[in-house]
Amino acid sequence: MTELLGHYNYWIVIILMMTGFYIVIARPNLVKKVIGLFIFQTSVFILFISMAKIEGGTAPIIEEGLSVYSNPLPHVLILTAIVVSLATTALGLALVVRIQEAYGTSNEDDIHVQDEED
Amino acid sequence: MMQPLLDVLSWICLLGGAIFLLIGAIGVLRFPDFYTRLHAVSVCDTLGAGLVLVGLIFQGGLSLVTVKLLLIFYFMIFTGPTAVHALAQAALQSKLKPLVDDHEPR
Amino acid sequence: MEHLIDIVLLGLLMITGFAIVRMKSLLAVAMLTSIYSLLSASLFVVLDAVDVALTEAAIGAGISTILMLATVALTRDEEKAPRHTPLLPLAVVTVTGAALIYGTLDMPHYGDPAAPVHQHAASAYLHDTPGEIGVPNVVTSVLASYRGYDTLGEVTVIFTAGAGVLALLGYRTRRRNIQGPGIRKLVVLRVIAKLFFPLILLFALYVLFHGDYGPGGGFQAGVIFATGFILYALAFGLGNAQRVIHHPLLRIMAAVGVLIYAAVGIEGILLGGKFLEYGVLADDPVTGQHLGIMLIELGVGITVAAVMLIIYYGFVSRQD
Amino acid sequence: MLLSNLPALQVVIPLVSAPVCLLLRNPRHAWACALIISWLVLAMALLLLQQVYTLGTISYAIGAWATPWGIEYRIDMAGALMILIIATVGAVTMPYAWRNIQHELHRKHTGVYYTCYLLCLTGLLGIVVTGDAFNLFVFLEISSLSSYVLISLGPSRRALTAAYQYLVMGTIGATFILIGIGLLYMMTGTLNMQDISQRLPEVADTRTIRVAFAFVTVGVSIKLALFPLHIWLPNAYTYAPSVVSAFMAATATKVGVYVLLRFFFTLFGLQFSFNAMHVGEILMLLAVAAILIASLVAIFQDNVKRMLAYSSVAQIGYIILGISLATTAGVSAGMLHLFNHAMIKGALFMAMGCIFLRLGSVEIHNMHGLARQMPWTMAAFVAGGLSLIGVPLTAGFISKWYLVNAALTDGYWPLAVLILVSSLLALIYIWRVVEAAYFHLPGADMHKVREAPASMLIPTWLLIGVNLYVGLDAGLITNIAQQGAASLLGQALQ
Numbered sequence A: 001m002t003e004l005l006g007h008y009n010y011w012i013v014i015i016l017m018m019t020g021f022y023i024v025i026a027r028p029n030l031v032k033k034v035i036g037l038f039i040f041q042t043s044v045f046i047l048f049i050s051m052a053k054i055e056g057g058t059a060p061i062i063e064e065g066l067s068v069y070s071n072p073l074p075h076v077l078i079l080t081a082i083v084v085s086l087a088t089t090a091l092g093l094a095l096v097v098r099i100q101e102a103y104g105t106s107n108e109d110d111i112h113v114q115d116e117e118d
Numbered sequence B: 001m002m003q004p005l006l007d008v009l010s011w012i013c014l015l016g017g018a019i020f021l022l023i024g025a026i027g028v029l030r031f032p033d034f035y036t037r038l039h040a041v042s043v044c045d046t047l048g049a050g051l052v053l054v055g056l057i058f059q060g061g062l063s064l065v066t067v068k069l070l071l072i073f074y075f076m077i078f079t080g081p082t083a084v085h086a087l088a089q090a091a092l093q094s095k096l097k098p099l100v101d102d103h104e105p106r
Numbered sequence C: 001m002e003h004l005i006d007i008v009l010l011g012l013l014m015i016t017g018f019a020i021v022r023m024k025s026l027l028a029v030a031m032l033t034s035i036y037s038l039l040s041a042s043l044f045v046v047l048d049a050v051d052v053a054l055t056e057a058a059i060g061a062g063i064s065t066i067l068m069l070a071t072v073a074l075t076r077d078e079e080k081a082p083r084h085t086p087l088l089p090l091a092v093v094t095v096t097g098a099a100l101i102y103g104t105l106d107m108p109h110y111g112d113p114a115a116p117v118h119q120h121a122a123s124a125y126l127h128d129t130p131g132e133i134g135v136p137n138v139v140t141s142v143l144a145s146y147r148g149y150d151t152l153g154e155v156t157v158i159f160t161a162g163a164g165v166l167a168l169l170g171y172r173t174r175r176r177n178i179q180g181p182g183i184r185k186l187v188v189l190r191v192i193a194k195l196f197f198p199l200i201l202l203f204a205l206y207v208l209f210h211g212d213y214g215p216g217g218g219f220q221a222g223v224i225f226a227t228g229f230i231l232y233a234l235a236f237g238l239g240n241a242q243r244v245i246h247h248p249l250l251r252i253m254a255a256v257g258v259l260i261y262a263a264v265g266i267e268g269i270l271l272g273g274k275f276l277e278y279g280v281l282a283d284d285p286v287t288g289q290h291l292g293i294m295l296i297e298l299g300v301g302i303t304v305a306a307v308m309l310i311i312y313y314g315f316v317s318r319q320d
Numbered sequence D: 001m002l003l004s005n006l007p008a009l010q011v012v013i014p015l016v017s018a019p020v021c022l023l024l025r026n027p028r029h030a031w032a033c034a035l036i037i038s039w040l041v042l043a044m045a046l047l048l049l050q051q052v053y054t055l056g057t058i059s060y061a062i063g064a065w066a067t068p069w070g071i072e073y074r075i076d077m078a079g080a081l082m083i084l085i086i087a088t089v090g091a092v093t094m095p096y097a098w099r100n101i102q103h104e105l106h107r108k109h110t111g112v113y114y115t116c117y118l119l120c121l122t123g124l125l126g127i128v129v130t131g132d133a134f135n136l137f138v139f140l141e142i143s144s145l146s147s148y149v150l151i152s153l154g155p156s157r158r159a160l161t162a163a164y165q166y167l168v169m170g171t172i173g174a175t176f177i178l179i180g181i182g183l184l185y186m187m188t189g190t191l192n193m194q195d196i197s198q199r200l201p202e203v204a205d206t207r208t209i210r211v212a213f214a215f216v217t218v219g220v221s222i223k224l225a226l227f228p229l230h231i232w233l234p235n236a237y238t239y240a241p242s243v244v245s246a247f248m249a250a251t252a253t254k255v256g257v258y259v260l261l262r263f264f265f266t267l268f269g270l271q272f273s274f275n276a277m278h279v280g281e282i283l284m285l286l287a288v289a290a291i292l293i294a295s296l297v298a299i300f301q302d303n304v305k306r307m308l309a310y311s312s313v314a315q316i317g318y319i320i321l322g323i324s325l326a327t328t329a330g331v332s333a334g335m336l337h338l339f340n341h342a343m344i345k346g347a348l349f350m351a352m353g354c355i356f357l358r359l360g361s362v363e364i365h366n367m368h369g370l371a372r373q374m375p376w377t378m379a380a381f382v383a384g385g386l387s388l389i390g391v392p393l394t395a396g397f398i399s400k401w402y403l404v405n406a407a408l409t410d411g412y413w414p415l416a417v418l419i420l421v422s423s424l425l426a427l428i429y430i431w432r433v434v435e436a437a438y439f440h441l442p443g444a445d446m447h448k449v450r451e452a453p454a455s456m457l458i459p460t461w462l463l464i465g466v467n468l469y470v471g472l473d474a475g476l477i478t479n480i481a482q483q484g485a486a487s488l489l490g491q492a493l494q
Helices: A002-026 A030-052 A072-103 A108-117 B002-030 B034-060 B064-093 C002-022 C026-046 C050-074 C087-104 C121-132 C138-146 C148-169 C187-209 C218-236 C238-244 C247-270 C285-316 D003-023 D027-055 D077-104 D107-129 D133-152 D158-188 D193-203 D207-223 D232-239 D242-268 D270-276 D279-299 D304-324 D328-359 D375-389 D395-409 D413-439 D444-448 D454-472 D475-493
Strands: D058-061 D072-075
Touching: A002 A030, A002 C002, A002 C087, A002 D158, A030 A072, A030 C002, A030 C026, A030 C050, A030 D158, A072 A108, A072 C050, A072 C121, A072 C138, A072 C148, A072 C285, A072 D133, A072 D158, A108 D158, B002 B034, B034 B064, B064 C187, C002 C026, C026 C050, C050 C138, C050 C218, C050 C285, C087 D207, C121 C138, C121 C285, C138 C148, C138 C285, C148 C247, C148 C285, C148 D003, C148 D107, C148 D133, C187 C218, C187 C285, C218 C238, C218 C285, C238 C285, C247 C285, C247 D003, D003 D027, D003 D058, D003 D072, D003 D107, D027 D058, D027 D077, D027 D107, D072 D077, D072 D107, D072 D193, D077 D107, D077 D242, D077 D328, D077 D454, D077 D475, D107 D133, D107 D242, D133 D158, D133 D242, D158 D193, D158 D207, D158 D232, D193 D207, D193 D242, D207 D242, D207 D270, D232 D242, D232 D304, D242 D270, D242 D304, D242 D328, D242 D475, D270 D279, D279 D304, D279 D413, D304 D328, D304 D395, D304 D413, D328 D375, D328 D395, D328 D454, D328 D475, D375 D395, D375 D413, D375 D454, D395 D413, D395 D454
Parallel strands: none
Antiparallel strands: D058 D072
16 A cells, blocks of 8 residues: 555656657647647656655755755756747647648648658 | 734635635536636635735735735736736637527527 | 545646647747646645746746747747657656656655655744744744755855856847837736836745745745736836946845855854854844744845846847 | 866756857857867867776765765766767767758747757756666756757657657656656655665565566656657667767667666675566667568568667667676677767768669669769768678677677677677678668769768768777777676776
């Protein structure tokens, strides 16, 4: 039972991650793939932040009268990773816009058909 | 002497805010069309969030936190109605007809 | 109580995630993604990561959503059904997920103070920051000083994204202000935007310079700053916004921010220290740290704000 | 003073020059800036190699913070060799880039191209130099994001879809690596690679570490295009601008291999990676499949760039094959091939760029009789092709020889046969081009085609020259590769 309570947080996060991953690999729409990547990455962030949490801790801003702080390092890593994810999203969507202009569609299957005809 | 009184007041406000938020949420689900739903949303924005903020102010006392909460309140009362207004206009411009009661008044 | 909030938020995240899989309307999906991001920001607050929450709310729920909406407006809104039955993706996802769950079985428990993550480097950061850096916000001290090099990389990533969007979407400067239909005509929106525009910029500066003491810093400030201009562009049209900050200026800002950051690092070398050693910037190492952190946060803020606007201009200028 | 800060400057100088390049409005100035920086990077790489050669492994604490707290730069012989490869290819492709970019890119993109190229260079160098697991992820993303942009600038619209496909797969790979690093951090509490490897034995026998290993391996395998995760590569290399194909084929996947080496040997350790997780057997199977299948597919390609891309997948198979043996001989053969293949593929893609400039196509059926019109370019292609096949007196022969030796020492004689067979396959696909160019009658418009300009030919021949030199006198480079392998495995054995 303690085993279950100790890890429920991680398990839900894994389900979330797989939701995003599934969207990326199963959906043919290019915008939705980028959104899937975004969900996937955001869920990985939750995994990192979960591991930083200490029971009964507070935010890592040092103040008088507090002694237990959550781990600041994963927070720093995830700040970086959020920015990376934004950069990926922006570039991915910019590519989708250009693909839409060049092919007239943003559906992967239709693009394949057009490429075959070339 | 003051503290219990403040606690009671803040709890009343917090609970009241929560109830209004709930009502707003039910309204969004139950109302028949887009425009009526907007009415329900505005309850959340004004009374719901407003009461919660007032309740928190009672908890915060005279401190920087209260100033920040007041600022949030200030933002809320401006942005909420503006957002609803913009939504309604957008809906109107994209030719969404309001649901009207066509029956003759008896 | 904390656990309850945690579970509720995680549950809502799951519901939102499944809805995103099922929904066909991309507009709705973009909005749900924003909600997903906002929910995870709330979860970060519960998990004590206030800086991350602020960033996620500004970047994930804010800027990313704007970009997704802009893209959906340019592409078709409805998603077609996939041609193949998604058996292979399902299998891949199941295997990956099962592997991860298998991996959790030996993990330290959630919130366990004895977990290895809390013992080694992290406790030293918390212990040494007041003496070595002298700022209360440990996230800022780790971000800007101990692991300042990662942050330089991060600014470079953002700069890369800016250069990439510039290459892919380019820009068109509007000489005339095209008054499109829709919300741009609204008087109420314009009045409110005018009212809030200076306040948002002020808030950005507050977040920038208050980052040592509370949540905030260059990234969040840069994004908020850019959001102010995006609001302005929404209410008054892109042409007017470009008259306030025009494109060549944005290029210069994006480059200058990275250069400020790198220059602080190289200054450390020139003063006889290592790259990005702030201690040598002033006579007193702690003052030097303060100075270094201040300067690099400024550089970060400038680049992030500029790149956000380059990206926004890039997407919106394709709209006609 | 500057010399002692060389490890940091090696990465920071191209990083700083990227924004400067964006500010230069004149494309010629941007090009000049990128050119000077590229050669400066090469000079620094040589200095750094010399430092490592004489002093041994260099460690540099960024921000002067002690190792587990701050970020460490750590350069051993293997790293110095990688830096040299990246810097050489960068320096050689830059003079070539001017004409090629003018021809294949829209004018308004040229300035941004050089910025993105410098960012890519920064990212690749940063990956190699760093001794910190998370810092590796950050620089991996810098190099990946800039390479998505570089690929998307290609002349046809399929460049866009190729870049998009690469972006999606690359991001999945990077996220997998991030998950792996997160799990490692969760169990060890540190991000410094040396520190992790010291603390790992205590927790190595947990399911979490095993999963971390799997995720890192799969993530890096996507980045280095290991069969069957290579599907992004052929499109990306085919539709990218020629100079980008040359640069990427010679560096990006190689750096991926280097990251794999770092994780296997420095971080997880030989014992855990190969004895506990049996990754050697899996890698060997995949490498064999890559060599055979990709070489076979390459034979049936009409587009020569695509053919070379598939050949790259096969050649990555060779490198991985060497690593999968997990002996000093095997790994050093792998690293030697890494160097040689970088030079060969760089030169071959550059030759294709020359042909595309004059012919406007890289399809075999358009190349009939080309050798008479472009003798120097085709001679470069033939020389590179011979090296790719592994004919004696070329660089390709040296690395294959060492690879066969390493396989035979371990008693894997079928691998030796495999290498021989696949060399025959390489002979077939190179021959198809040679046959068209030398032995077919020229088409009607062929007489209009002229030889490529010197600014493109000389860089191509420079790489061919390195090839031929290594073929004649492989002592120095073999020595470096062996030292690199020894330092990687030596750490692993500790």
